[in-house]
Amino acid sequence: MKFNVRVIPPDRELKLKAGDNLRTALIEAGISLDSPCGGQGTCLKCKVQLSGVSQKYTELEKEKLSREELDGGWHLACQVTVEESGEVRLPEVEISRAKASFGLLGEEIALQPNVRGIHFELSKPSLKDQRADWNRLAEYLEQSVNGTVNTSLSLLRELSVRLREWNFSGEAVMVGNEVVALDPPGSTEDRLGVALDIGTTTLAAGLADLGTGRVVAIDAELNPQIAFGADVVSRIMYAQDGHEKRERLQKELIKGLNQLLLRLCRSARRETERIFEATVVGNTTMLHTLLGLEAKHIALAPYVGGLNRPFDLPAAELGLQIHPRGNVHIMPSIASFVGADTVAVILATKLHQTNNPRLAIDIGTNGEVMLATKKGVLTASTAAGPAFEGGRIKYGMRAVKGAISAFQATPEIDYSVIGSVAPRGICGSGLIDLVAELYRTGVLDQKGRILQPAEIKSKWVEELAPRVRVRKEAREFVIFEDENREVTLTQQDVRELQLAKGAIRAGVELLMKEAGIGADDVHEVLLAGVFGNYINRERAVTLGLIPPFPLEKIHFIGNGAMDGALKALLDMEERRQAEKIVAEVQHIELSGRPDFEETFLRCLSLGD
């Protein structure tokens, strides 16, 4: 049985059949929908408003959506199974001709991209005006461009034919002062740009229409380099065995990016050939492997990479499948462990333009800590390690189907599993919840030790003590168990989390010390990163991952690095700001400080 669903915008009628998943149906119809988690119900970005449809809320929706959203008929498209005709409204991402807004910050920025189109109508050649074709076009364009207009040999090779075909008028696509493509006169073909965030674990891409400033699609993909090691150091170790392996790493990464670009464009019904620029952020190791640069000195004291400056190169040279004459703009990095992704987070949060002290933490495979005060921005990189992404955790996994993503003990233990299936493991947010709750309920002591059942003094000891399993010296807490499998939290897992927590908290403490401020002075705490959207603020404080800030000061900003890369794509002023950030930010090398070890050891403890 088929029925009609009207989708606004773009105000199109889709024919759906009973049982179709709404998110999948929208994407297949080429309607762009922000859903970086791929329909797992974790990113909470695919919100749609239904009307004329009697759709029940799923448990996950009830838990994740706000009261206002539930009252307003908002759903997560990934949770909606279509059963009848009706209307679907997508959130307004749009934007005026001159302004662009995006991201969770909802900020408006000027639309001044590096890529632009210039309509030209040239005077025709005659015996009185024998200027060569390129001279004619360049002189015309130079009337509206500051400086000399350039182009490439390959464009020159098609120029004469095109100009005569189009009677000497048309649309020039410019990247900076370079003509990279020619469209027929009156062409309304779009000019796209893409922001790429190359994480150690995840590749994310945001596609923007550079004519309107609208972000038309966002998508993410595993970094295929994971096959060569989960963290940056293991990849550096792999690649240092010679340039063939370095090329292998590079090739895999570019293949992954190209697949992501293809999917992104397909879902948005756009052509990759119409992407004329990519802004790229990532940690320095990822940027080095993208360019095929030697990265080993990043991992060896004094930790010096090959390139931290911004760097532009033609897409064709890298093999990135956008327009071959498109520009790839690698954003600048601050230091070997404070990459362009951190610069992008600062851009996105405007941390460098702050008056009141603000703290930002970007948690990925490393944890970058940024503290802004009137005196400027301090940054530190902490070796958080892969625990938050499931690495080195016995049942650790990423935030995909089957992962325990939230946990509570009240008094029975209660947990959420992504995809509402039997649990297979624990992802980062679940791990934080678990350790925080077990600490709150006295199963773990402050040093992170899993207590013997007899030692547990919790009022819910009857529910909790039986779940503590002690075999010889090894202790673990059993979360789930049936005849087929179990999911437990081991003593070693707690230790791993403590190392991550201790590293980040020590970074926060030392930056506050360096700036001479205390937790009370901080006006705002911004949490960014892959799971930045859905960790529980209260638990993060309980755990001591961050100092005991009032919860209302803590805000999640999602993938701030992507937002920053998009800003740099849409507004050249943001690129200049990025260079300013790099020049002005003061990076604190924590391992070089005499007080680092003491602080780190103290921060390993659970709680405050």
Added chain:
Amino acid sequence: MKFNVRVIPPDRELKLKAGDNLRTALIEAGISLDSPCGGQGTCLKCKVQLSGVSQKYTELEKEKLSREELDGGWHLACQVTVEESGEVRLPEVEISRAKASFGLLGEEIALQPNVRGIHFELSKPSLKDQRADWNRLAEYLEQSVNGTVNTSLSLLRELSVRLREWNFSGEAVMVGNEVVALDPPGSTEDRLGVALDIGTTTLAAGLADLGTGRVVAIDAELNPQIAFGADVVSRIMYAQDGHEKRERLQKELIKGLNQLLLRLCRSARRETERIFEATVVGNTTMLHTLLGLEAKHIALAPYVGGLNRPFDLPAAELGLQIHPRGNVHIMPSIASFVGADTVAVILATKLHQTNNPRLAIDIGTNGEVMLATKKGVLTASTAAGPAFEGGRIKYGMRAVKGAISAFQATPEIDYSVIGSVAPRGICGSGLIDLVAELYRTGVLDQKGRILQPAEIKSKWVEELAPRVRVRKEAREFVIFEDENREVTLTQQDVRELQLAKGAIRAGVELLMKEAGIGADDVHEVLLAGVFGNYINRERAVTLGLIPPFPLEKIHFIGNGAMDGALKALLDMEERRQAEKIVAEVQHIELSGRPDFEETFLRCLSLGD
């Protein structure tokens, strides 16, 4: 039997054996010697001064060398057969560290090339100074460079290894603001540049040491495109059949240039890899075929090419075998038939900086005429055609062995043959001599008609009349005849020369008219081009190729285009001047003028 010959400079002793040709011996020993004609005795450039050697002068030397040169012991190295020990002095091409001089103009120019070396000693990375390798180098170089320093991905890929190998010091080779190569600290390897003059018939290359400003070698080679047609129009016709043929033409040209570069470097004992920049001049069609650009609109009214602006591209993109990151600088052109070669002639002669009226004529397959007055430089292109290069002439040939290169009737006919062998044909200078002398002696009338023997009124009628052969309507003048072959000048040949002469002379007349000056106002007449060195001034005037200027005003400047390209290689100011020339020069399209046809027809006549 072997003996020693001391060569100064470079003050080396060569072991030669009896019968060795001196020019060949010098080139084989890697001593650079200017001899573009390849030892034919026509270019008169391989002059050397012999002492301690009793060397007789050949007939050719006696004819071609001046009294002072003969008295001073100067010889043409190509004419010298070594028979005993002695000393050979090469002419001083050198040059101080800061000044370069070259060419027949002997002018000094500033040495400010686009390519330069910067020694660097970087502070070493430490925990206190964690700048990335490229940041470190670029920031160092930016202290002595105006603006931002750039580089390419391929250099970045070797940077980290090199810096550590050399303990963070070395020599950076810069092309403009781009680092293109790294040499070890203290390296004394040279930085070379090459000037390329791409003629329709001849490719010429001049190799310069950009550290000293010294021109170390000059060489020339046939343009291999000749197989696809002798003139530009036939090549354009060939290439318009599709881009495969265009690529074929391009490939052949680049192959020819690469062979020339290899030979040039071998003779100068240098490496092509050490050439970091090429400046390229030529007519616009040749520059279009070099770049693989569509050239057909050059030949179709209103005669508009694809590119007349200066254009820079990496050597690797073109396949030119210099350093792959080296820069190829295509010099700007004025109009479709007034190419970068003309701009280079103006640069070489400083015509654009003149106060008194000066005329320059560059005779190749086309004839470019330039007239400078206080009001600026006027240029015109004339369709001289290939007659001067032997094209469309029954016994026409280029200036190689067997060509009649000079002719006189006093009263017996007397001619010189290149290589002193039996004549095989007539080259450009011989053709001018022949027609001029036959006109002077009354064998030709003013209309260029070969008279019937009975009509000839010359006092040398007895010598000349029997050589006029009349068969039906076809008439010809027999220069040489034996049992095996003959060389004659046909009525049709005279017509071809008249067309060429008429075109050039009309160009001269019309430019003088345009400028409002007469022949008496002209202070200097400069003749450039392939045979610019060895046509007879008096005969050129007799023929009416140029107006009857006093002979002392007429100067030969050889390959002025090559001199201009070398200037642009050695001094960036000259490149700015080239753009100024293009912007300021006024090009007169002769065929567009109402008085062209009448003037041209009048100028077809022989004499004044």
